[in-house]
Amino acid sequence: MKSLIFFVLLLIPGLLLAEEPNVAELEKINIKVVRHNGLIDELQVFCDGYTNSEYELIGKLSGLKSISFSGKQLNDEQLKMLSGLKDLEYILINGSELTDEGYRGFLAFPKLKKLSLFHPSREQVTFTGKGLAHLKDHPRLTQLTFAGATAGNEAFAAISQITQLELFREWHNTETSAELEYLTKLENLKTIRLGQRLPNWGKKTPASFDNKTLALLAKMPSLEVVELTEARLDYDGLAQLKSLPKLKKIIISQVDVSATDIEKLKAELPHVEIDWKPLTEAQAKMLSKNLKI
Incomplete structure (x- = not known):
């Protein structure tokens, strides 16, 4: 009996430490809580101004399925504090x-x-993008978004090692068209979204994504869905996608391409859904003024 009591006493502190925070506690630290069947399974976290204590509190929500962070406070040690969210x-x-x-x-x-990374570690010398290669060892990670990064060559070289990816989306990074060649190594990729690089202000920065880039996609026979944004394209460039044996859908938006070229593409690919949104005047200005293409 004494042994049993001692065992229970040992357990109690652990149970107290594992007690999960309630909705009121989370909302108090600027978190939007989403519940399913009465249980907390999603958090939208606005983490500017956070200290370690807020991350430790979140790390107690063992049943959490989804979490989003908006802010610039999440660092290496704080990510480790969330490691209990299995x-x-x-x-x-x-x-x-x-x-x-x-x-x-x-x-x-x-x-x-699924992992979505927006504006990761911008302008920080401790992040080149090569650390993304660690994700290759994650057996279930199949969807990755990488956008708004001041990283290019090393980041895309690292991403090319995550060969289990089935979906990859990218835009507004510092890659060049040559660096997009790395993506042809993603042999299991079914869906891709390509957007434009951000220009290097004060320097002439060639477009990372144009008609020539589409030749790279034609080398990826696993592709089923191709989404193209923020570029100047024409029929000759788009027609390169005809070689993709599994292609089901092409999405084109914020792209300078003529209606005539789109209709010609539709005629050439009758079994492929082509979702095209004509370029607006505001989007045309964005391509010239903001993206410098």
Whole structure:
């Protein structure tokens, strides 16, 4: 009996530490809570001004399925504080202070399927993008978004090693068209979204995505869905996609391409759904003024 009492007493502190925060506690620290069947399974976190204590509190929500962070406070150690969230399937981070080594921390989430990285570690010398290669060791991660990064060559070289990816989306990074060649190594990729690089202000910056770039996509026979945004294209460039044996859908938006070329493409690909939105006047100005193409 004494042994049993001692065992129970040992357990009690652990149980107290594992007690999950309630909705009121989370809302108090600027978190929007989404519940399903009465349980907290999604958080939208506005983390500017956070200290370690807020991340420790979030790390107690063991049943969490989805979480998004908006702010610039998440660093390597704080990501480790969330390692107890073993049921996480989706993580979105808009702004962070993660280093290349910090990306190893995502391996702590065994059920993670989808990771969206917006404006990651901008202008930080501790992040070149090569740390994304750690994600290659994540068996369930099949969807990755990488956008708004001041990283290019090393980031795309690292992404090319995540060969389990089935969906990849990218825009507003610093890659060149040559660096997009790395993506042809993603042999299981079914869906891709290509957007334009951001220009290097004060320097002439060639477009990363144009008619020539589409030749790279033609080398990826696993593709089923291709989404193209923020470019100047024509029929000759788009027609290169005809060689994709599994192609089901092409999405084209914010692209300078003529209606005549789109109709010609539709005639050439009768079994492919082509979702095209004509370029607006505001979008045309954006291509010239903001993206410098």
